[in-house]
Amino acid sequence: MGPESTAAGAPGFARGSTSAVLARGYKSRASGEPKARPLTTPPPAIPWIIRTEKILRVFRSHDVATVALADATFAVKPGEMIAIMGPSGSGKSTLMAILGCLDRPTSGSYWLAGREVTDLSDDELSSVRNRMVGFVFQSFILLQRSSALENVELPQVYAGITPRARREKARTLLASVGLGHRLGHKPNELSGGELQRVAIARALANDPKLLLADEPTGNLDWRSGKEIMDIFRRLNLERGMTEVVVTHNAEVAAQCDRIVVIQDGRTLSGSETMDE
């Protein structure tokens, strides 16, 4: 992939206006009730894309409480590419789920693009995931019976975009990750590296503010893994995409701007950027 293919993919990577996305994506759950948090905590001065404060997540089952996250406090600037590293059981996955609005913290605050999201309703969180966040999973998770094109269209289906427009967008995105010749292929006809590239195209379908990747190279050989990381790097450098990569692969983490280490549910480093 050279610069010319990137230029062709430009519409796909175009950054939408944040305020427009906010207007579409967020709806106040109970407009009549004043919200407590914005009054006690002033909005952050720096336009952090991610800012978390003292996030605690406790899972309860059968009277046994497990603390998955004890204190996760860190922040990510727009256009940053960070790695979250930590041993297994450290709370990485829980932090990912909360950052991706797939889960809510037990307590603490999370501002996504300047907006507190911890007390949004389920439907509002769906909308945030749909328009603000792009997910890339270790095991790809594509619809097995759908073509690459249909898989990339899926987030746009839930955004209510017309079939013609989303097909066009999906075509452009797949071309931009070098799969312009694989549009009609089903997942079982694609290699691991190709599957992850379809997943990246899918993550970009609704022009998200943030890419969340959970061990994106974990199921790939070294060469395919490098190709995937090159795509992430290129998206970050050329399009200014904010990216959070969870990994325990030092080689992957080394390609990121900064590493946030998490251990026993606490973020150990990386929070110093907040003091910049």
Next chain:
Amino acid sequence: MLGANKLRTGLTMLGIIIGVFAVISLISLGASARRYVADQFAAMGSNLMIIMPGKRETIGSGSVVGVSNVHKLTMEDAEAIRRRLPSISGVAPVIFGIGLIKLEGISRNTWVTGTGHEYPSVRDHGLTTGQFFDPDDVERERRVAAIGTKVRAELFGEVNPLGKFILVMGTPFRVIGVMEPRGTSLGFDLDDVVFIPVSAARRLFNTDGLYQIIVRASSDEEVPGAVASIRKLIQSRHNGEDDITIVSQNQMLATLNTIVDALTFILAGIAAISLVVGGIGIMNIMLASVSERTREIGLRKALGARSRDILRQFLVESVVLSTIGGLIGVLMTAAAVVAARWIFPSLPVVITSWAVVLAVTFSAAIGIFFGVFPARRASRLSPMDALRTE
């Protein structure tokens, strides 16, 4: 997805297909039976009344209660009705039983019916050749007979039967007429009959009581009045005892319709149970599908699907499953009707259109009803937990 496991989807649908097939075909069968009965009665004429000895609450072949104080219906009773009631256009006394008919070594067991000269006009049953016996034949107990077409064909073949003698239960009778073909009426073959004067039949069967008296009113409107006056007349002749049963054609039709309707609804109800069982099959398969596709549900939610999007997806799936099953059931019923018409041309088989609408609507409703529970379960999955499921 429906296509992912074709065998499983097909078997699930089969439950609905069989249910819909059963409901439509049984309701249609009931309607066909109703129409068949109505046609049969219409052929006989709606102004007929049948008088039987003994008091019966309903029509049926139940035995006569208290034989001792029940007067027999006699030739004289029939004669009195004919002479004294102006609203009556014809009276046919009937004695009948099965008897052996013989002609030159060919023998056959046949219905032997003894009746009066007005029988052809009362039952609207004419002759193709020859004539029926006249009042004089009945009066003088002449041994003459009119035979049904089947008897004629069996005994005589191509030979002209008029003037020939046949042995009816050992007694020779001269054939004077051949009846028109009438076919089968309520299981009774009207062409396999030998008609003889009622007076001769009385001697042959050694009885002086009539089996029944068939009476035709001059019009439909006269029927209720005629029933009352016949009852009054016979009562006065039977020492004041009301010991007869009069059944009018309309009453019989109504009774038969009630029976047919009751049977139809019982059978359709049983068939509807099979539809419900089919619905449970759908619920089962949808639940299996939800647990197999937990990860897909998690993915869809991660990509922005709301709970109601997931709910709709699974609900649509179960409704599509049940409705397609319902439509296949309708097609199968249509095929069965074509086959039934081909195999039993005499039965007026029709598909009842409201039964089709009902069954298809019902199967779609079953899809919704039994799809809601699995679909809700799917829609309530937490996206994080669903994504972690292997």
